Amino acid sequence: MGGYEDVFRASTEDPEGFWLGAAQAIDWHVAPTRALDASRPPFYRWFPDGELNVCHNALDRHVDAGRGEQAALIYDSPVTGTRRTYTYARLRDEVARFAGVLAGLGVGRGDRVVIYMPMVPEAAIAMLACARIGAVHSVVFGGFAPKELAVRIDDAAPSVIVSASCGIEGKRVIEYKPLLDDAIELAERKPAKRVILQRPQAEAAMGPDDVDWAEAMASATPADCVPVKSTDPLYILYTSGTTGKPKGVVRDGGGHAVALRWSMPNVYAVDAGETIFTASDVGWVVGHSYIVYAPLLTGATTVLYEGKPVGTPDAGQFWRVVAEYGVKSLFTAPTAFRAIKKEDPDGEFTRKHDISSLQYLFLAGERLDPETQRWASQLLRIPVIDHWWQTETGWPIVANPAGIELLPIKPGSPTKPLPGWDVQVLDPSGAPMPPGADGAIVVRLPMPPGSLPTLWNDDDRFVASYMSAFDGFYLTGDGGHLDEDGYLYVMGRTDDVINVAGHRLSTGGMEEVLASHPDVAECAVIGVADPLKGQVPRGFVVLKAGVERDEDEVAAELVQLVRDQVGAVASLKDVAVVAALPKTRSGKILRKTMRGIADGVDEPVPSTIESAEVLDALRPVLRRE
Numbered sequence: 001m002g003g004y005e006d007v008f009r010a011s012t013e014d015p016e017g018f019w020l021g022a023a024q025a026i027d028w029h030v031a032p033t034r035a036l037d038a039s040r041p042p043f044y045r046w047f048p049d050g051e052l053n054v055c056h057n058a059l060d061r062h063v064d065a066g067r068g069e070q071a072a073l074i075y076d077s078p079v080t081g082t083r084r085t086y087t088y089a090r091l092r093d094e095v096a097r098f099a100g101v102l103a104g105l106g107v108g109r110g111d112r113v114v115i116y117m118p119m120v121p122e123a124a125i126a127m128l129a130c131a132r133i134g135a136v137h138s139v140v141f142g143g144f145a146p147k148e149l150a151v152r153i154d155d156a157a158p159s160v161i162v163s164a165s166c167g168i169e170g171k172r173v174i175e176y177k178p179l180l181d182d183a184i185e186l187a188e189r190k191p192a193k194r195v196i197l198q199r200p201q202a203e204a205a206m207g208p209d210d211v212d213w214a215e216a217m218a219s220a221t222p223a224d225c226v227p228v229k230s231t232d233p234l235y236i237l238y239t240s241g242t243t244g245k246p247k248g249v250v251r252d253g254g255g256h257a258v259a260l261r262w263s264m265p266n267v268y269a270v271d272a273g274e275t276i277f278t279a280s281d282v283g284w285v286v287g288h289s290y291i292v293y294a295p296l297l298t299g300a301t302t303v304l305y306e307g308k309p310v311g312t313p314d315a316g317q318f319w320r321v322v323a324e325y326g327v328k329s330l331f332t333a334p335t336a337f338r339a340i341k342k343e344d345p346d347g348e349f350t351r352k353h354d355i356s357s358l359q360y361l362f363l364a365g366e367r368l369d370p371e372t373q374r375w376a377s378q379l380l381r382i383p384v385i386d387h388w389w390q391t392e393t394g395w396p397i398v399a400n401p402a403g404i405e406l407l408p409i410k411p412g413s414p415t416k417p418l419p420g421w422d423v424q425v426l427d428p429s430g431a432p433m434p435p436g437a438d439g440a441i442v443v444r445l446p447m448p449p450g451s452l453p454t455l456w457n458d459d460d461r462f463v464a465s466y467m468s469a470f471d472g473f474y475l476t477g478d479g480g481h482l483d484e485d486g487y488l489y490v491m492g493r494t495d496d497v498i499n500v501a502g503h504r505l506s507t508g509g510m511e512e513v514l515a516s517h518p519d520v521a522e523c524a525v526i527g528v529a530d531p532l533k534g535q536v537p538r539g540f541v542v543l544k545a546g547v548e549r550d551e552d553e554v555a556a557e558l559v560q561l562v563r564d565q566v567g568a569v570a571s572l573k574d575v576a577v578v579a580a581l582p583k584t585r586s587g588k589i590l591r592k593t594m595r596g597i598a599d600g601v602d603e604p605v606p607s608t609i610e611s612a613e614v615l616d617a618l619r620p621v622l623r624r625e
Helices: 004-013 015-023 054-067 088-104 121-132 146-156 177-186 213-219 253-266 285-298 317-325 334-343 348-352 370-380 459-467 507-515 551-565 591-598 612-622
Strands: 071-077 082-087 112-116 136-139 160-164 166-169 172-175 193-197 210-212 233-238 248-252 275-278 301-305 329-332 360-363 384-386 423-426 439-444 473-482 488-493 497-500 503-506 520-530 534-543 575-577
Touching: 004 015, 015 253, 054 088, 054 121, 054 253, 054 285, 071 088, 071 121, 071 317, 082 088, 088 121, 088 213, 112 121, 112 146, 121 136, 121 160, 121 233, 121 285, 136 146, 146 177, 146 233, 146 248, 160 177, 172 177, 177 193, 193 213, 210 213, 233 253, 233 285, 248 253, 253 285, 275 285, 275 317, 285 301, 301 317, 317 329, 317 348, 334 370, 334 520, 360 370, 370 384, 370 507, 423 473, 459 473, 488 507, 488 591, 497 534, 503 507, 507 520, 507 534, 507 551, 520 591, 534 551, 551 575, 591 612
Parallel strands: 071 301, 112 136, 112 160, 136 233, 160 193, 193 210, 275 301, 275 329, 329 360, 360 384, 534 575
Antiparallel strands: 071 082, 166 172, 233 248, 423 439, 439 473, 473 488, 497 503, 520 534
16 A cells, blocks of 8 residues: 555545545445535535445444354443443344334434443444434433533434433532433423433433433344435534534534444554554543444454543553553553553553553544654654544544554654644635744645534534634634654643743643653643733642652752743743642543633633543632632
């Protein structure tokens, strides 16, 4: 196939041929004769005359090809002490039966189903069951607050909601049914039925519109796959942290299947019969793409893990999972590795497990600081691959394509754009920025298969949010630069660039310096309002476990470090040592919320927050009370 440059050139010189070729890795009910419909920009459609069923591609075709007894999905739950393996044949049968449950409740092609579940196999089964009958699923992170769930119910208008009696967050059992009942009470568009999976940790009280999962499965008639158009929606996924009317990112079936199937061997170096462990949640895009769909479309084995990187019960759980299931590629967020580094800075737990099967570590979801990359590289002695993408794109924009050619790793960069992604860095007028100069990161249209075709029932907002800033480009909302070798450096969201006395400075660059200090586990820098300089940076650091130095001494060293490496212009004179940083459940640090509180704004607590207690403890520090 050639190296990276050959593959990338093929995708740009003949995108039609490139993607029609990639589409041959998918089973089609009606094979597409053309790749792209560009008749109505910016509303591009991929494989417009094709018909397929994504569930058939994820399950049935592997069983038909003789892989029925191979492990498809391994459920590993240290929080409940449960382990369960689903072969392709068993998973297909369970999905077909639950598809029959949904069909029996009146769900058909194009109908929406909201899935509000913890990290259990039934969440993946419900997703695939929707795909099987042509329904559109919308997974809402389990444990979301009722108000946030209600606005998603009103936007998606589901005919059925699938939920569970409870989820488990660390050592806490969170009952879902009362949250769901409150959400439906708040919602204007009430679903007809709710299917409830009863878990032994907490039993839900059932009402007249509630259907017991186990009872319904026992009497259901399995449903066959329903072919749908390639351009039909497969799912809606609401972007995290939304206030007011949520943004429902739409994913089409055909483009999504082709892109994910292409990415597995080429980006993640995982083929049929090999195992990937994506430590995320099905409530996020990473879970959709690389816990559920991509591994199964490939015929690989996927691990669905219910637990945390630390504390359930220790910082060695990822290594245990790798050892037990022969994991080849591990994919998680940098924050998970910072948590492991904080608890086990010398990597003692890696020596308690045979992790020799692990060949690649992939990190995404937020910026990977060079210090965490260095720590993981030295610990594991394998390529540690940063890569960059978004809920909207569905699969990586920029990555080191391990399955094609492992390019030289540059700490701080997710490497180069993947086929189909024409990444540019522009100034406010739309002119290209020179190498090394920061600007707005954009993608030239059309974007490749798998990226969002629009927002659910909101074409106008799709154009206003993503397509209007620069003509002919998708606005990523991130800022950064390209170097002379074409490597991208993502320095953070564009609102994380601060203006200090007329100097535009990246908070990401300052965080990089703070994270390099040997005592620092993780950090955040925010810009706060200042009457003299407009904005000044404030730093917040969490120290590694076992560090018992004077906090003022550490803070002084950090201030000097930034002065030495960024310069006096950075004006970072304020660094606070704190117990923890507030984050979303997917691991992103809530910098915008921190900034608002520090500026004295009555900042609403995002629905995606992992622990409100962490923010409460930080509030007096932010406000200098």
